Amino acid sequence: MADGYQPVDSPDQTTVFPYHELTPPTTADVYEAREQVSRHLPKTPLVRSDWLSEELDADIYLKREDTLPTGAFKIRGGIALGANVDEEFREHGLIAASTGNHGQSVAYAGQKFNVPATICVPEDVNQSKVSSMETYGADIKYYGEDYDEARTRAEEMAVERQYRYVHSANEPDLVAGVGTAGLEIVEELPDVDLVFSPIGGGTCASGFCLTIGDILGSDVIGVQSAQAPAAHRAWEEGHLKPHDRMETTAEGLATRVPFAMTMDILRDKLSDFVLVDDEATLDALRDMIVRSGIIMEGACATTIAAALAHPELVRGQTVVLPVTGRNLAADKLSWLLEGR
Numbered sequence: 001m002a003d004g005y006q007p008v009d010s011p012d013q014t015t016v017f018p019y020h021e022l023t024p025p026t027t028a029d030v031y032e033a034r035e036q037v038s039r040h041l042p043k044t045p046l047v048r049s050d051w052l053s054e055e056l057d058a059d060i061y062l063k064r065e066d067t068l069p070t071g072a073f074k075i076r077g078g079i080a081l082g083a084n085v086d087e088e089f090r091e092h093g094l095i096a097a098s099t100g101n102h103g104q105s106v107a108y109a110g111q112k113f114n115v116p117a118t119i120c121v122p123e124d125v126n127q128s129k130v131s132s133m134e135t136y137g138a139d140i141k142y143y144g145e146d147y148d149e150a151r152t153r154a155e156e157m158a159v160e161r162q163y164r165y166v167h168s169a170n171e172p173d174l175v176a177g178v179g180t181a182g183l184e185i186v187e188e189l190p191d192v193d194l195v196f197s198p199i200g201g202g203t204c205a206s207g208f209c210l211t212i213g214d215i216l217g218s219d220v221i222g223v224q225s226a227q228a229p230a231a232h233r234a235w236e237e238g239h240l241k242p243h244d245r246m247e248t249t250a251e252g253l254a255t256r257v258p259f260a261m262t263m264d265i266l267r268d269k270l271s272d273f274v275l276v277d278d279e280a281t282l283d284a285l286r287d288m289i290v291r292s293g294i295i296m297e298g299a300c301a302t303t304i305a306a307a308l309a310h311p312e313l314v315r316g317q318t319v320v321l322p323v324t325g326r327n328l329a330a331d332k333l334s335w336l337l338e339g340r
């Protein structure tokens with residue numbers, strides 16, 4: 001078997017291969033990624049939320065990444081990575097592990113750039129996201145009880161079948177692609193003071209740090225579920241150890257393992273990192289549906305919950321809250337609207 005498909009020493013508890021570049025991208029890389037992203041994706045709306053602005057005595061804007069084709073921000077990274085796939089990987093194709101949005105981005109990019117895509121998902125995955133991945137031509141493999149078990153299987157299959165493993169965070173192209181949302185905000189709202197960003201793997205917050213943070217000097221505050229605090233603990237304590245707690249209902253944040261490359265960026269550039277309880281996130285999620293008519297996933301509702309929980313941080317400020325995804329499972333939506 002070719003040595004290029006054998007794992008190499010990894011700085012975190014995930015598997016990396018020789019083709020993985022672990023040097024974090026720069027702001028210049030985000031501008032370069034925009035050349036590809038803008039060819040394939042529209043700009044997303046940046047709209048003021050009147051009720052949140054009044055509630056928090058601030059100017060609150062929503063970056064509507066949910067309007068992208070897959071309904072989530074990660075597609076930007078998929079396009080940036082897919083455009084740069086080396087020829088040697090095109091025959092066997094790409095493989096990724098996902099609870100949904102990362103898998104959709106890889107599947108979409110595979111279809112767009114004519115590269116086969118295989119996605120490993122946990123057994124209880126959001127089926128609407130699986131349907132989307134299948135629509136884009138991905139081969140779905142069910143494995144394990146959660147994301148980390150599915151990830152381990154994807155890493156094994158990358159060795160066994162010589163797939164190009166698309167890591168969910170240790171990929172400079174993914175981070176640079178995701179960061180193009182930040183460039184759009186910089187150009188449309190250059191006086192933004194603060195951005196809250198959900199953190200699962202950390203690509204979204206990293207992208208904002210490289211753009212809004214570095215270009216405008218704005219504060220970027222990360223938000224994670226208190227029921228899945230792996231990245232928060234790693235950021236706070238300066239290590240990359242897995243966490244044994246992962247009980248969140250927000251599937252986009254459901255990982256026990258912090259990732260090396262994004263954590264490098266977040267430790268260097270993140271202004272602060274807060275935890276919110278899932279109950280507060282569910283309340284914020286229902287408020288957004290009822291008061292704004294916006295269906296969003298639990299992962300992005302964490303930023304609404306964080307802003308509402310910390311009014312002292314946002315009062316009098318111009319604040320951006322990214323609506324990172326709309327792919328809420330139908331049973332969760334019904335449960336929320338029926339009053340939980």
